Amino acid sequence: MKITFIASSKETEKFVAPPSPSKEFIPEWYTQQKHEYKKNPRFNNLGKLDNANLRMCMPFLDSLTCGYTQKTWCDIYIERDKENEGIKFYYPVSPAIMAIRKNTSTVQYPKEYYPFEFVWFDEWITKTPKGYSVLITHPLNRMDLPFTTMSGIIDSDLYHHAPSGKLPFLIKNEFEGLIPAGTPMYQIIPIKRDNWEKTVINHNKDSEKRHFLQNAKFWEFYKTNFWQKKRFN
Numbered sequence: 001m002k003i004t005f006i007a008s009s010k011e012t013e014k015f016v017a018p019p020s021p022s023k024e025f026i027p028e029w030y031t032q033q034k035h036e037y038k039k040n041p042r043f044n045n046l047g048k049l050d051n052a053n054l055r056m057c058m059p060f061l062d063s064l065t066c067g068y069t070q071k072t073w074c075d076i077y078i079e080r081d082k083e084n085e086g087i088k089f090y091y092p093v094s095p096a097i098m099a100i101r102k103n104t105s106t107v108q109y110p111k112e113y114y115p116f117e118f119v120w121f122d123e124w125i126t127k128t129p130k131g132y133s134v135l136i137t138h139p140l141n142r143m144d145l146p147f148t149t150m151s152g153i154i155d156s157d158l159y160h161h162a163p164s165g166k167l168p169f170l171i172k173n174e175f176e177g178l179i180p181a182g183t184p185m186y187q188i189i190p191i192k193r194d195n196w197e198k199t200v201i202n203h204n205k206d207s208e209k210r211h212f213l214q215n216a217k218f219w220e221f222y223k224t225n226f227w228q229k230k231r232f233n
Contacts, residue, residue: 003068003134003190004127008164011095012123019068019124021232022139025184026064029144030054037219049218056219058227063140067189067232070124072097076179078146078171087114087171096121101168113148113170120149120185122165128156132190136167139184146175149186155193 007013033055042051054060074097079088091097101117109115126134137151149169167186214221 001129001132001190005068006125006127006160008123008125008162009095015093016073016095016123017071019070019126019188021065022067022069022184022187023065023232025069025071025139027142027144030061030064041218052219058223060141062230065232066140066230067134067187069139069184069187070120070122072179072181072183072185073123074181078176078179080174080176087116089118095123095164099166107150107168107170109170112173114173116171118147118169118171119166120169122162122167125160125162125165126154126156126188127160128190130157132157132192135189135191137187137189138169139187142184145183146177146179147171153191 005018007016007018033053035055037049037051037053037056040051041049044050074091074093076097077090079090080086081088087100089098089100098121099119101119107117109117122136128134133153134156135151135153136149138149139145147169149167152167169186217224
């Protein structure tokens with residue numbers, strides 16, 4: 001399948017890097033985790049591995065590397081405006097990377113965020129093959145970032161006309177300082193549109209067998225037997 005990113009202007013084409021495969025943005029705190037459970041496994045009284053970490057979990061890695069990620073194309077500096085109980089932000093070059101929408105949001109702001117809605121400018125327009133949409137969301141599992149981008153689904157096979165989209169996000173309360181160029185802003189995940197119908201199956205002998213097989217290995221049962229490599233280039 002082929003995903004296309006269309007520059008919204010000549011300025012974008014010259015100065016703003018298009019979204020890149022998300023595998024290029026794996027955070028340092030993840031890569032620094034060691035496979036200690038293989039070299040020096042520790043077990044609890046129930047015979048279960050006691051020093052497991054996220055490096056064992058392929059679904060977690062898949063979330064980090066899924067789809068494409070847009071990064072900031074310049075530095076952003078966030079400053080609290082204590083006199084006016086507001087917030088100021090600065091960026092050194094154009095095209096504009098963000099803006100603020102005061103008193104226009106219907107979102108109930110959680111207390112851990114500034115009570116203002118900001119928007120990223122989406123300078124690259126996404127186009128997908130027929131039958132595919134895109135989920136645009138905060139970089140998955142990136143709680144370490146000082147902001148949270150809100151999520152939306154766009155039927156990008158049909159709608160790819162906006163010269164520059166606006167993606168809402170919130171900034172964490174009390175945050176002041178630099179958001180450096182190259183910071184992941186949001187993740188773009190292609191999804192196929194299908195009609196779904198729910199079915200419910202009660203716990204049965206097959207469930208028990210699958211549970212036993214899964215727990216028969218200390219690690220990498222899912223990776224070895226079921227995980228499928230995903231490719232986004």
